[in-house]
Amino acid sequence: MSRARQTVTLTADLVILTIRDGVLSVLLVERENEPFQGRLALPGGFLRGDESLERTAARELAEETGLDAGALRLRQVGVYSAPDRDPRRPRVVTCAYLAIAPDLPVPVAGSDARAARWVPVAEAATAGLAFDHDLILADAVELARTLLQFSTIATAFCGPEFTIGDLREVYEAVWGVGLDKPNFHRKVTDADGFVVPTGGKRPSPSGRPAALYRAGGATELVPPMTRPRLGT
Amino acid sequence: MSRARQTVTLTADLVILTIRDGVLSVLLVERENEPFQGRLALPGGFLRGDESLERTAARELAEETGLDAGALRLRQVGVYSAPDRDPRRPRVVTCAYLAIAPDLPVPVAGSDARAARWVPVAEAATAGLAFDHDLILADAVELARTLLQFSTIATAFCGPEFTIGDLREVYEAVWGVGLDKPNFHRKVTDADGFVVPTGGKRPSPSGRPAALYRAGGATELVPPMTRPRLGT
DNA sequence: CAAATAGTGTCTTTAAGACACTATGAT
DNA sequence: ATCATAGTGTCTTAAAGACACTATTTG
Numbered sequence: 001m002s003r004a005r006q007t008v009t010l011t012a013d014l015v016i017l018t019i020r021d022g023v024l025s026v027l028l029v030e031r032e033n034e035p036f037q038g039r040l041a042l043p044g045g046f047l048r049g050d051e052s053l054e055r056t057a058a059r060e061l062a063e064e065t066g067l068d069a070g071a072l073r074l075r076q077v078g079v080y081s082a083p084d085r086d087p088r089r090p091r092v093v094t095c096a097y098l099a100i101a102p103d104l105p106v107p108v109a110g111s112d113a114r115a116a117r118w119v120p121v122a123e124a125a126t127a128g129l130a131f132d133h134d135l136i137l138a139d140a141v142e143l144a145r146t147l148l149q150f151s152t153i154a155t156a157f158c159g160p161e162f163t164i165g166d167l168r169e170v171y172e173a174v175w176g177v178g179l180d181k182p183n184f185h186r187k188v189t190d191a192d193g194f195v196v197p198t199g200g201k202r203p204s205p206s207g208r209p210a211a212l213y214r215a216g217g218a219t220e221l222v223p224p225m226t227r228p229r230l231g232t
Numbered sequence: 233m234s235r236a237r238q239t240v241t242l243t244a245d246l247v248i249l250t251i252r253d254g255v256l257s258v259l260l261v262e263r264e265n266e267p268f269q270g271r272l273a274l275p276g277g278f279l280r281g282d283e284s285l286e287r288t289a290a291r292e293l294a295e296e297t298g299l300d301a302g303a304l305r306l307r308q309v310g311v312y313s314a315p316d317r318d319p320r321r322p323r324v325v326t327c328a329y330l331a332i333a334p335d336l337p338v339p340v341a342g343s344d345a346r347a348a349r350w351v352p353v354a355e356a357a358t359a360g361l362a363f364d365h366d367l368i369l370a371d372a373v374e375l376a377r378t379l380l381q382f383s384t385i386a387t388a389f390c391g392p393e394f395t396i397g398d399l400r401e402v403y404e405a406v407w408g409v410g411l412d413k414p415n416f417h418r419k420v421t422d423a424d425g426f427v428v429p430t431g432g433k434r435p436s437p438s439g440r441p442a443a444l445y446r447a448g449g450a451t452e453l454v455p456p457m458t459r460p461r462l463g464t
Numbered sequence: 465c466a467a468a469t470a471g472t473g474t475c476t477t478t479a480a481g482a483c484a485c486t487a488t489g490a491t
Numbered sequence: 492a493t494c495a496t497a498g499t500g501t502c503t504t505a506a507a508g509a510c511a512c513t514a515t516t517t518g
Binding site for chain 2: 005006007008009010046047048049050051052053054076078079081082083090093095222229
């Protein structure tokens, strides 16, 4: 019974999100070759010899951003296996991974010299990415939005030290909403193991300096952050 | 740059859950061949010619249970790509899908004549499944538990008509907890588009007959069903 | 002082959960 | 009548959200 036991090529694609100037942005590379030459695409690469897909994704992440995949957590977004998703040839199946990064100084030029840059997600979605990367990006952003509700992952968007205001801006950028400052402050500082004060303060150009925090030990966020409902 | 562009074999595995006699159960097949001959495994099969993985999963579902995949919704659980997960040969990568089914009369003998049967999830987890199917099953069950909180998918465990008590038993079986009957009743009937009364009643051997409902139009469940927290 | 941003107090509304109570059937 | 299961009322507590208010800085 070896009927149609087909072999395929596997890739791992990365959706690396960060916040730049208060705008949710994604790391994209410009394609050098056909198909989709000159179009923007998610960074990614082929599965190699003895790797799992997670390892492929971690390796690509290091190559594209210089970030240690051990520090950052990769989460599976999903598998994309439509037979014609790669026009070159059938049967290139990809698994997408989500990574959340602090605001990096600049995307490290990939070791493979591709021009990588941060693009606001809203812009990327309208511009039209290569392959089915529009769909992948949309799924990944939706996953990130959900993770913000139930996990403490928002701190991954921040540096090692941050203010509650910084954290609030993360939620506002990813969710695309405005949040009540006083209630947000209370909720975050009350949640167990979400943030812990470092004792330091960050002066502001004009106004009271904000206390600094670092990420706490918890991964799950209880009670969850409630995302404002639109339709209601 | 064709370095190590490896080809792999892809399969889709199915975690088909149902509730039998109040116990969360999974459809398993007994393996006829090595490796893991005689052991229980998740049903699944190889990706064919022009299929997407979703289609492979849907086809397997039809073969194993006779259920129309159009009626049932398949959800991706995840990709499992550890290099040595199939001892026969490296690079068999699988994508697992979750399907939720009403209590079927009996597993339709698969068209490929494998002995398929329902096994309580607790039993399957301890028995030790073939390959990494223990892990896949655990992930799928965790996904199902989460879906019960935020979606109206619990009705998929029931037939076309069901009582609120039936629905409560679904939650209790999947979550492994007891729920307050009066509060559950109110919450379910108040939630918009979760269940709609059919007007019928189901007599009970001893006691007041229960009103019958069918699944409503909503897919998202707001407010969500709150899953009792353990540690607190 | 005013302006600006950080953070606290407190009230209202909503939902969760406990549980007493009523309703409707079989025997 | 009793027993059993279905379903409602109501009270308590916890959390969401609005928003007035206080605190701490710069100019």
